[in-house]
Amino acid sequence: MQTFLEAFLVPAIQALVVVMLLLGVVAYITLLERKVIAFMQVRIGPNRVGPRGLLQPIADVVKLLLKEDIIPAKADRFVFWLAPVLATMTAIAALAVIPWAGTGATLHVFGYEIRPVITDVNVGIIYILSISSIGVFGIVLGGWASHSKYPLLGGLRSAAQMISYEVPLGLAIIGALMIAGTASTVKIVEWQAEHTWLFWLQPVGVLLFYVAGVAENNRAPFDLPEAETELVAGFHTEYSGMKFAFFFLAEYIAMIVISALVVTVYFGGWLPITLGLGHLVPAVPALLSGAWGGPGVQLALGLFWFALKTFLVLYVYLWLRATFPRYRYDQLMEVGWKFMIPVSLAWILFTGVALLAFDALVA
């Protein structure tokens, strides 16, 4: 029976730690993106600030903090301020249900139990999807509050795109939920520990989910709303300084959320990188996951594997950006509505039938 303090304090501190770490990580992801894309484009990327450009994110943060905060004369001031805040908050809030290690990594400190997830809601996946829906508001309001034509167009496009792609995003993941029998992120990873990684069983699902995630995130090749060459900068044209930094942050954090979600649901979360085939040689996953050590070891290893896998999925984001041209807006919507939704519906049907057949065979 947890006291109120236990139930409130521990997750609060965990959340604080996660947010702090996250901000540092996101800053370095911006550098990673610039370097990775640069190497793909036969150039070097930032290498002036600090050794090999490693202090570049710090320089960027300082610059954005010191920039003049310009608000257009006719803009709605409250909404103008609210939009980036909304976008970032919802992106960060989605990380509340992602586990970074197994239950074996639960620490006991001062009599408090610290589990390797901020909160384990039994509708974790649905929670994440709904929080990201609220994130759309941030963008729409940003575009509208700027009182300018280009941001308005960008905000509208972005809103329509994000709302449209939420449907395949939700539908694609249903297959995985059906197989695991639960919507809780912690339990999905535990299912994968016992059986196998879900991407083997849901190849179409993982692809659909990832592509819908990229579109949801306004990242290339679906980044028309903020396409520099067409709408100057879309919904964040009129934003400068820290407010712009927040939009920027929100985008990268959402990238991390989608990557973390893909890893958690389909690639085994914090499980070691045995691709779910660990049952063939049980000693290997046991060794890699630190079952031989105490909670500290398990925590460290779980976090390590989780971070590695998330990083690999993030790399695909960057790879996509460097390679593909961008879709025109109506083509983007076409792909979402006319292709992805029917395919994900068909996939759900297929998964359901396959499950029934499997149960019948086994029984």
Next chain:
Amino acid sequence: MFRTQELEINMGPQHPATHGVLRLLLKLDGETIVGMKPIIGYLHRGVEKLAETRTYPQIIPYTDRLDYVASFAENHSYVGAVERLLGIDPPPRAKYLRVILAEFQRIASHLLWLATHALDIGAMTIFLYAFREREKILDLFEAYCGARLTYNAVRIGGMPFDLPDGWADAAKRMLDEFPVRLQQYETLLTNNRIWRKRTEGIGVIDADTAISWGLTGPSLRGSGIDYDVRKHLPYEVYDELDFDVPVGERGDTYDRYLVRMEEMRQSRRIILQALANLPDGDVMTKVPKRIKAPAGAEAYFMTESPRGEMSVYLQADGSDRPYRVRFRSPSFNNLQALPVLSKGHMVADVIALIGTIDIVLGCVDR
């Protein structure tokens, strides 16, 4: 309470994708373009007026700044007009050199077109790759005349310099690895689903409309008319060289893209032939110190610049300065067709269309 109205938006003179100071007044109904009006003149420098106060050779550097992306083509066009006006015939070696440099200029200009066109549509990486090739060509030009962008590398009666030692070998080296690179770009774009969706069926114009709107160059050849000045009205030594002129079928952006890619390959073919057949001799013929043209003389010299037909009309009055110089720029005439091309398309397509007609504002505004 609710009503719909058309949005009038300014794709203003300052915009990341208009390749210069071009202003487009767009009337939008949602995303669809209902009306478009290009407004130009932001880069007008009065070069035709300036030319009337300079002597014939003094005008050559001005022509560099017209189409600054393909300045050799402009130099060539102007000097050809003066030579036709006076009946001067440059020596064969000079003609071959002009062809070699003109074709290198064509490749360099098309690489820049590819880079910016792909960048506008979203494929950022091609930009860097194409510029890497262009760097090599600019290095060749720098070795020849000392400049990377505005060459001033043609003289009335021939060429200013002969090729430096090792230039031909460096050129051949660059051309040896060029097909591989072109293939790389094609792999990234030509069969890429997104690229095709963004360019097929966009900006379709049929042959008759195209030529009546004054489109020339790859913009016209994408629609099926094989009008290439190098074949129709051969100048320099183009009639002695063997090359094909690629022609498209449907007249859309994708076809124009394919035409320009193939043109780069054909240019390479021309350069290799010209280097192999380069005659010995002088690069400059005897030309009077003060060049004067008789009153009543008028000449029109048409060339195929990378953007289209670049021509110069000269009217002389007997002095050493021209009475009137007229620069017929391909970009000015191609841009006029933009509203026709963009009928019924969307805002995002405008960017693709500006890229496909390949305009340079220096040439449009003069």
Next chain:
Amino acid sequence: MADEKTGTPEEQPGDPRAAEVPSAPVDRLRAAMGESVEEVRYWAGVPIVRVRRDDVARVLEFLRDDPDCRMNHLSTLFATHWPEGEHGTLEVTYCLYSTVHGHLLTVKAWTRDEEPVPSVAEVFPVADWNEREAYDLVGVRFSGHPDLARILLPDDWEGHPLRKDYPLEGKPGDHKSYR
């Protein structure tokens, strides 16, 4: 006889550069619209035909549509100011080419200030902007033009800079609103 000091050939009667060349469009034009043709001369192998100003649009239409001419490409259109011209003060030049037959032809029409030249924008849509430029820089008016407005200069500019009496550095009040 070449001028020894400058080495420039002077135009002499019999100057080879002014020699007549056979030209199908000129022949067809003389045959079908002979009363519009005022003068034909040659330079560097290209015929230069001066036509009556009011017939310009019909001449160009004939050249475009006649099966032996098929001059479907209006390469350029521009105006020149001749303050002491004998046929007028403003000369409009049209350079035509046939991508079908390969003929090259230059047509000229003369007018004076304030007397408009018929616009050929209906015959060749490409003439639209070129005529606007001729109006903007030289001041030739074109009748029947869809939208004759300044194109290269700001809309409120006064004067026509490409005229011979317009100073190169511009007039004192030119940049009044752009300071």
